[in-house]
Amino acid sequence: MSSKAPESTCPESRGPSILGLTSEAFVNHSTDLGIPTIDSLAAYRAFYREGRREGGWFALEDMPMGTREVEGETIKFTLRLGAGREVPHETESVMIPMQGRGGRRTRTLCVSSQIGCAMGCDFCETAQMGLIRNLSAAQIVAQWFAARHVVGEEINNIVFMGMGEPMDNIEEVIAAIRVLTDHNGPSIPSSKITISTVGRIDGIRRLSELVAEDGFHRLNLAVSVNAPDDEVRNELMPINRAMNLEALQDALLEFPLRGGSALLIEYVLIPGVNDSLDQCDRLCRWLEPLRCSLNVIPYNPRRESPWSAPTETSVDAFVGRATANGQFTKRRGTKGRDVMAACGQLGNPEIRRQRRPGRKTAS
Numbered sequence: 001m002s003s004k005a006p007e008s009t010c011p012e013s014r015g016p017s018i019l020g021l022t023s024e025a026f027v028n029h030s031t032d033l034g035i036p037t038i039d040s041l042a043a044y045r046a047f048y049r050e051g052r053r054e055g056g057w058f059a060l061e062d063m064p065m066g067t068r069e070v071e072g073e074t075i076k077f078t079l080r081l082g083a084g085r086e087v088p089h090e091t092e093s094v095m096i097p098m099q100g101r102g103g104r105r106t107r108t109l110c111v112s113s114q115i116g117c118a119m120g121c122d123f124c125e126t127a128q129m130g131l132i133r134n135l136s137a138a139q140i141v142a143q144w145f146a147a148r149h150v151v152g153e154e155i156n157n158i159v160f161m162g163m164g165e166p167m168d169n170i171e172e173v174i175a176a177i178r179v180l181t182d183h184n185g186p187s188i189p190s191s192k193i194t195i196s197t198v199g200r201i202d203g204i205r206r207l208s209e210l211v212a213e214d215g216f217h218r219l220n221l222a223v224s225v226n227a228p229d230d231e232v233r234n235e236l237m238p239i240n241r242a243m244n245l246e247a248l249q250d251a252l253l254e255f256p257l258r259g260g261s262a263l264l265i266e267y268v269l270i271p272g273v274n275d276s277l278d279q280c281d282r283l284c285r286w287l288e289p290l291r292c293s294l295n296v297i298p299y300n301p302r303r304e305s306p307w308s309a310p311t312e313t314s315v316d317a318f319v320g321r322a323t324a325n326g327q328f329t330k331r332r333g334t335k336g337r338d339v340m341a342a343c344g345q346l347g348n349p350e351i352r353r354q355r356r357p358g359r360k361t362a363s
Helices: 023-028 037-050 137-151 166-180 201-211 230-236 245-254 277-287 312-324 349-354
Strands: 002-004 065-071 074-081 089-099 105-110 114-116 131-134 157-160 193-197 220-224 263-269 292-298 329-331
Touching: 023 037, 065 137, 074 137, 089 114, 089 137, 105 137, 131 166, 137 166, 157 166, 166 193, 166 201, 193 201, 193 263, 201 220, 201 245, 263 312, 277 292, 277 312, 292 312, 312 329
Parallel strands: 105 157, 157 193, 193 220, 220 263, 263 292, 292 329
Antiparallel strands: 002 065, 065 074, 074 089, 089 105, 114 131
16 A cells, blocks of 8 residues: 655755754754754754754755555655655665564664665665665664654664665764664664674674774674575675675674674575575584574565565475574564565665666765
8 A cells, every 4th residue: 555645854964964963963063053052952852852843953955755655564665865856866764563572562664774775686676776875874864753753653673774785884874873872862772773784894894893882882783694605695695706705704703792692694585596405504504603693584576586485385494494403593574575665675666777787876
């Protein structure tokens, strides 16, 4: 089901934007924004906690909400960047219902860090667009603001698993995380934020530096592996030709894990490609040195996909084999597939039709 969402004022920043600033930075900018310093922290809290936007004291450009698509309780929405384009640039975000402890209903927000993606993974819809542009920290945080104060849902968890490779835009992602965790702002605990990567080792090491800081020790790292060997992974994920499984394993062994935290290893199960029991055994051997949880994701077909979704029988067999190998394993539930909101399905087909996959344009 699709419907036109209400308009919202969300950012494409022309200057210092509240959506890209921590409370400390906002207070420091208060004179530039025309706010008395004594009132600036209260204004920041009111903006994030109550959604109050009156006053015009922060520099924003209208970034209206586009379509909203609903499948059950899963909601996908877009935010439009700029104006005057024949095919507008849009962020895509998904709110996913989850079951919390004690049966409590929670919401996870899947945010985009780029429009499109340069990584070229063959199974992913976003990759077929190529990279259109990086998102600023303000444009990332705007997705939370729209979910919380326009759609009106409480957000309990944030996952950087939408459009784009977060490690390909790591500085803006880190800046956004600082805002999202700000106690005067969204106040999302770092333990409730997960950053997913295809395995960009430089980005993993940069994220390690953030995790070493006070307040960020419990940030979660998810890594999309999707194959037990370089031969298959080279075909599915071009990054593996530059940063192979051995190098990736070394980087993950160095990643700082605090307390009882563990890495999340994502494995998109594709029929006839990476779903055999032998491949499961070899994957588990590769994972053995790592403190990790394996998340098996049934493939969600992209547009014009050469593969179908796996059968429930094959998914159960793979999960059962991994568990029998002693690997802690979960199967990710499929939500939003019918509205192209499931894992690997985000992307604008109009942009894709106008561009060759993998081609990069200026931001």
